[in-house]
Amino acid sequence: MIKRISSLGNGFVDYLNALGESWVFVFKALSEAFEAPYEIKLFIKQLYVIGVQSISVVALVGGFTGAVLAVQGEYTLSQFGASAYTGSAVALSLIRELGPVLTALMVNGRAGSSMTAELGIMKISEQIDALKAMGINPIHHLITPRLLAGTISVPLLTAIFITVGIGGGYLVGVGTLDLAAGTFISVMKQSVTPTDVISGLVKSLIFGFCLTWISCFRGWKCGFGAVGVNKATTSAVVTSSVCILVLDYFLTAILTSMFLN
Amino acid sequence: MNIKVKNLSKSFKTQNVLKNLTIDFPSNLTTTVVGPSGTGKSVMLKLITGLFEADSGSILFDNIDFTNSTKEVRSSICRKIGFLFQGAALFDSITVLENVMFPLIYSEKKDLSNSVMVERAREELKKVDMLDYENALPGEISIGMRKRVGIARAMITKPEILLFDEPNTGLDPLVGQEIYDLIKDLKRESKFTGIIVSHELPEVYQVSDKIVMLYGGDVHFDGSVSEFENSENPVVKQFKNGDIEGPIKPNQ
Numbered sequence A: 001m002i003k004r005i006s007s008l009g010n011g012f013v014d015y016l017n018a019l020g021e022s023w024v025f026v027f028k029a030l031s032e033a034f035e036a037p038y039e040i041k042l043f044i045k046q047l048y049v050i051g052v053q054s055i056s057v058v059a060l061v062g063g064f065t066g067a068v069l070a071v072q073g074e075y076t077l078s079q080f081g082a083s084a085y086t087g088s089a090v091a092l093s094l095i096r097e098l099g100p101v102l103t104a105l106m107v108n109g110r111a112g113s114s115m116t117a118e119l120g121i122m123k124i125s126e127q128i129d130a131l132k133a134m135g136i137n138p139i140h141h142l143i144t145p146r147l148l149a150g151t152i153s154v155p156l157l158t159a160i161f162i163t164v165g166i167g168g169g170y171l172v173g174v175g176t177l178d179l180a181a182g183t184f185i186s187v188m189k190q191s192v193t194p195t196d197v198i199s200g201l202v203k204s205l206i207f208g209f210c211l212t213w214i215s216c217f218r219g220w221k222c223g224f225g226a227v228g229v230n231k232a233t234t235s236a237v238v239t240s241s242v243c244i245l246v247l248d249y250f251l252t253a254i255l256t257s258m259f260l261n
Numbered sequence B: 001m002n003i004k005v006k007n008l009s010k011s012f013k014t015q016n017v018l019k020n021l022t023i024d025f026p027s028n029l030t031t032t033v034v035g036p037s038g039t040g041k042s043v044m045l046k047l048i049t050g051l052f053e054a055d056s057g058s059i060l061f062d063n064i065d066f067t068n069s070t071k072e073v074r075s076s077i078c079r080k081i082g083f084l085f086q087g088a089a090l091f092d093s094i095t096v097l098e099n100v101m102f103p104l105i106y107s108e109k110k111d112l113s114n115s116v117m118v119e120r121a122r123e124e125l126k127k128v129d130m131l132d133y134e135n136a137l138p139g140e141i142s143i144g145m146r147k148r149v150g151i152a153r154a155m156i157t158k159p160e161i162l163l164f165d166e167p168n169t170g171l172d173p174l175v176g177q178e179i180y181d182l183i184k185d186l187k188r189e190s191k192f193t194g195i196i197v198s199h200e201l202p203e204v205y206q207v208s209d210k211i212v213m214l215y216g217g218d219v220h221f222d223g224s225v226s227e228f229e230n231s232e233n234p235v236v237k238q239f240k241n242g243d244i245e246g247p248i249k250p251n252q
């Protein structure tokens, strides 16, 4: 019994250690952003890998999400005779909630997991040691470009998600649900305010930062062998996904109360 | 450049890996460090390059203490070291040629033009007979080839110190001999202080000027190759003959 309690305690201490280390890690990575030489090429490469290569899947998911929102929104609203407001429902849901969250989850699955695996393999095959042995700071070279690119990519991808989503909602709403095209757009314009857009943007920035942070840190701390990489990747995807959803609740609460006052 | 390791100790958590190690690596000669797996040979190399911090003791490069030096002095020493890792540690997202150019691209002197760097990298690739594979990715070539590229990458900065971590482990005897021949060529053509970590006896004698045997974190032998061959020290004898019985216990 005492053994069990003590192992529980040890586990907790290990957890706190890792948490502390992850903050030191991200702080170092951010401060390296201001250190010359600026690795613009590496940053652009990561923008491409994390951002550009995610465009098609984000657009696809965005389009169908918008379409589903139109169908569901129209069904609910029609019960109150308010199906004319379907356009607002689609746009607001996408901008405030589903755009940032689903984009972050998609990027996490696509780019986050591969980041963890790549860094983990670099660690266990001594590539990170090789960098250090050449006098190159691996955080500066590997982590900083990824962290910046991830933080910037997610909001941009979210914008694509929302745009394509509204398009999908419009096509379904106007094409198959017989909503008036003019009304769809005009109610949308009326209901969406700058604060909606800002809160969506803030969320997606934070999601992008957190998911890259977690993915990079898990890869960086990867254990030995294929098992180590496997564990790190799984844990990175699960941790980031949970983080995104939990943060989403708190951010929504904070942002809503901020803008209501 | 002469390297001296003095009273060096290193432990991980509860495990004492190196205990008070004192070894002299004479300038422009190649010293081979032998010993059973898990005795801390790789850890010793990583301490010398600054990849690990020692718990106590000092590492002297031409009498400059590495362990107590400033960041600038340390990185200037680091740039004089070429390191061949056990699995070559090539960067797998870039080509063979880019791997060899890498230390030049990211070194302090950024004044070399791209074409000069390509030229230099090709020169090094030619020496290790890998010019035909310059556009291959490391994942596409065999481990023996990767080690040759690793040697080219280590040599491109014209290092004064070359460290080889098990240059032959995982290679078949023929490819292994090719690597030894390559090291012999390097020794003939350029001056460097070499440290080879290996447990390949007697093959490794051909490239060694001096042998040091580690076991259990201590030095058990330090002398010339012929002294090693004739040594009656029970630890050395057991290791040379690969005997089961003797002072060396497996998994220690």
Ligand SMILES: Nc1ncnc2c1ncn2[C@@H]1O[C@H](COP(=O)(O)OP(=O)(O)O)[C@@H](O)[C@H]1O
Pocket (backbone or CB within 6 Å): B012, B017, B036, B037, B038, B039, B040, B041, B042, B043, B044
């Ligand atoms: N980064 C590390 N963390 C914890 N223990 C390590 C680390 N690197 C090496 N060790 C331990 O140090 C011992 C010596 O390892 P190593 O130097 O790789 O042996 P070898 O002589 O075969 O090269 C091993 O028991 C290993 O478990």
Ligand SMILES: [Mg+2]
Pocket (backbone or CB within 6 Å): B041, B042, B043, B086, B165, B166
């Ligand atoms: Mg080793």
